[in-house]
Amino acid sequence: MQRYIDPIETVDEVEEKSRRVLVWGATLFLVGLIEGGFIPWFTNPRMGLSAHLSAVQGGMALLIIGLAWNRLQLSSLQLRWTYYLNVAGVVLIWLALTLAAVLGTSSGTPIAGAGFGAGTAAELTVQVMLTLGAGAAIAGGALFFWGLELTTWRKKGKS
Incomplete structure (x- = not known):
């Protein structure tokens, strides 16, 4: 199997x-499941639960994105x-929440970090990390939605 670096210009x-998105999603999902077994040993177990759920849900989101990837109507860039x-x-x-669980931080997540x-x-x-991650996820989600909506609009225009 030939590996490609990053320009997306062919169907392959x-x-x-x-x-790749599917592999990232499956990996994060598995890591989240494993992390769930370590929740009691985090400095802040509530934050450990948040990190565990973030990995599982983020992994599932990436799996969904990977499955719908071929339907996106977006340019290479x-x-x-x-x-x-x-x-x-x-x-x-996920990394930020795991780090917060290990270190016991609370300013970025005042509810789960209460008392720490x-x-x-x-x-x-x-x-x-939380701010950058949230911004990236929102922008990426918006692009994903836009790519799916372009597919819908183009189909409506053909009928």
């Missing part, structure tokens, strides 16, 4: 990106951005 490369933003977004959110606190650097790191 679109298939490769779809496969838009497909690339959709891929990177969605994968980076869910992975960053960490140093300024740890709090800032988690906050930046």
Whole structure:
């Protein structure tokens, strides 16, 4: 099997990106399931539960995106951005929540982090990761939605 780097210009490369998104999704889903077994040993078990659920749900979201990838009506550049933003977004959110569970940070997640606190650097790191992850996931989700809607609009125009 030939590997492609990143330009999405042929059908084979679109298939490769779809496969990559599916692999990321399945991996994150599995990691989330495993992480669930370690919840009691986190500094903040409530945050550990949040991280576990984030990985499982983010993994499922990536699996859905991977399955629908071939239906997206986006340019090569838009497909690339959709891929990177969605994968980076869910992975960053999961990593930030896992780090928050390990370090016991609370400023970025005041409900799950209630009663816990960490140093300024740890709090800032988690906050930046959560903010970047959320922004990437929202932008990636919007591009994904846009690509699906273009498919719908083009079909409506043909009938």
